[in-house]
Amino acid sequence: MKLGSLKEGGRDGTLILVSRDLTKAVRAAGIAPTMQQALEDWGNAAPRLNALYEALNAGSAEGAFDLDAQALAAPLPRAYEFVDGSAYLPHVERVRRARGAEVPESFYVDPLMYQAVSAGFLGPRDPVKVVSEDYGIDLEAEIVIVTDDVPMAVTPQQAAVHIQLIGIVNDVSLRNLIPPELAKGFGFLQSKPRSALGPVFVTPDELGDAWRDSKVHLPMLTHINGEWFGAPEAGVDMQFDFAQLVAHAAKTRPLSAGTIVGSGTVANEDTALGASCFAERRTVETLRDGKPSTPFMAFGDTVRIEVLARDGRSVFGAIEQRIERQAAP
Incomplete structure (x- = not known):
């Protein structure tokens, strides 16, 4: 469906x-x-x-x-919970390497995850409104799943049967606000505004054999201002599958029906497949050239995010958004 x-x-x-x-x-x-x-x-x-x-x-x-x-509104215009992981370790490894930091061993066995904004999601054609370009406006093209009621302390095998719907999200990030927030040791707040969900959620059977091992085995295609930005494979280099992410989130609490779980920015070891966020592209540039050359997004820029089946069909429809200035209240 x-x-x-x-x-x-x-x-x-x-x-x-x-x-x-x-x-x-x-x-x-x-x-x-x-x-x-x-x-x-x-x-x-x-x-x-x-x-x-x-x-x-x-x-x-x-x-x-x-x-x-x-x-269209977001398929789930507001949710009781949105927990977002960072399951693509090539992205994490590159970002840390670019700033001279090692990846802790725990990252390979214990998922990174945070509690994201769920009180409201932008629709697939709604503009992304930001007060200032100085905030470092970025997209994050991700896969999301939606659960029914999930009991506390489920195993990944048990969690898999609670995945009922799959979709895409533009998990908007304000990169220049992230470092001072993380330095406080208490996580994201102002740096993570509302995100946009794709036009439709689909049941796993709609993906056929592209849904296996609790992963979507299709490319995540992104265009910026009409130009190709990246198409990394969502089923490749995903350290933790969605069943593992659901089980991680439910370790100490049940999850309510309608909980959204995000994959984190889709990224591959093969950088020739492009990026799903500007932070990733800038990191690749830093590792190659010593500094980033691509700026973050500006007012008037457009983003298009889509997943295409192997026959070229759009699976979830496309997120198409314009970056706009938020007027003062």
Whole structure:
């Protein structure tokens, strides 16, 4: 299934099924008014949603309409939790090497993860608004998964069955605010504003054999201002799979239905495949040339993030955003 939310019906939007080719949609209000309500009753809602999805693809769903990407909210407009990992160790290794630091051994056996902003997500066409370019505006193209209710202390094997949906996110970062925050020893706050989710979440079966070992084995394609920026393989060099990330997050607490878990910036050992964030590109430049030459993003810049199946189909739809100045209140 492919599921999204319209910008109607309040802060949590209106749940819709979206056709496999991302051209048609139908409201699912008779089954679950919102994505969150569907996830909280997933065992009952999923079979009914799937039946409606099949009817939509067959052209027999009553009330079907042409999909307008501008009308889409984030698939899950707000979530109880968003925990973001850093599962791609080549990125971590390069960043630390660029500043002359070693990677602690624990990083290879214990995932990096932090509690991210979940009170609201930008829609796939919403602008990213920032007060100042001096903050160091960056994107982070990532894969995310969404869980149903996850018990505390699950094993990775047990966690895998709680992964119900998969999507993409632009995890916006303000790089120049990160160092002073981390120096305090208490984590991110001002440096991590709201992120943008892709147009739709999909069930794992939609990916076919591209979903295996709790990883998405497809490239993460990013364009900046219409120019190719990178297409690293999301299933390669991922030190911790999503089942491991879910189990890590649930070690000392249960996770509520609708919890979003992020992969961290997709990055490969092979730098010829490009980058999924400016920090990665700047790190490669620093290691090669002694200093970065690519600036962070500026007002007016555009970003497009997408995952394409091997046949060229867009799996989740594209995040397409413009960086804009946030006016003073």
